[in-house]
Amino acid sequence: MNSEAEEPTGIGDIEELGPVDYAVVEFPGNRMTGEGFPMLLDLVDRGVIRIFDLVFVRKDLDGSVTAVELKDFAGDVDLSVFEGASSGLLDQSDIDDAGNALEPGNSAGIIVYENTWAAPFARELRRGGAQLVAAGRIPVQALLASLDAMEEPPADG
Template sequence: MTHFRYGPVELHVVGFPGDAPSPQVLGALGDLLDTGLVRLLDFILVTKSEDGAVDVVEIEGDGAPGLNGAVPLAAGLVGAEDVESLAESVAPGASAAIVALELAYQRELAEQLGASGGEVLRSERIPAPIVNAVLDLAEQEEGD
C-alpha cells in the first residue's frame, strides 16, 4: 500500500498593512494548528520598507510568536527563489506571511487515491469572502 508522510500542501501568501500580521491572525492560525487538521510546514515573514528594501525572516526552532508554540516541520520547504518571487507582490510599507500548510486530514484519502491508481486532476479553492458574498446574495434573492 502507498504510504505518504504528508498530505496535500497549500501555500498561502497573505498580505498585511504594516510590518507583521496581527496577534489575532496568528492566534487564529495557532488555534487551527491545535486541531490537528493542518500541520505547519513552513512559515516566512516578508516585510517591504517604504523604499522597497525587503526583509525575509524564516520562522524555525522556537516557532512564531502567537502560534501556540507551533514549530514549522519542514522549514525551508518554500525555496529562496519562490520567496523572492512571492515577495514582489508585497507593497512598500507592508508585509506578508508565506505559510505552507499540510492538509493532514487529507493524507489518508491521498494514500487511498494513490493505491487505487486514482489521481487528482484539478483542485481549486474559493476564498471565504467570495463564498460568503455569493451565499449572502443568493439568500437575499430568495427573500425577495
C-alpha cells in the first residue's frame, strides 16, 4: 500500500474507519463474466463495505503487467459504476505485486475496501486504547481440509 506521506483522498477520519482489506481476484484467460459484481454493488449499497480503490491489471504471456482501463471492458461487463474508485492507496508496487501473483495470460481486479460494518466496533476499541496487532484470512481450501481431517477416524497407533 502507498506509504508516501500524502494522505489518500476520500478516506475520511482515520479514527472512524473500520478495518481496511484488499483482495486480488484473478480472471483466467482475461475472461470476466461480470458474475459477482452485482453482489459487490449490493454490499456497497447496503453499507457493508466502502470501496476505496478498484484497479484491473492484465499479465501478458511475456510476463509484462499493464493496467487495464474500465472502458476497455465495454461490451463485456458494465463497470462504469466503479469509474473513479481511486483513493491513492494503491501504488505501482502494489500493482506489480498483484501482477506477480497472476498466471501469464490472465487478468485481475485489485480492490481495496473498508469493512464499514465493523467501524463502530473498531472505533470503540481504539477509544479504549486497544489496537489490532494481527489479522489474516483463512482460505476456504484450508477450512475444507480442516473439516475433512476432523471427520477422519483416528489412526491406530
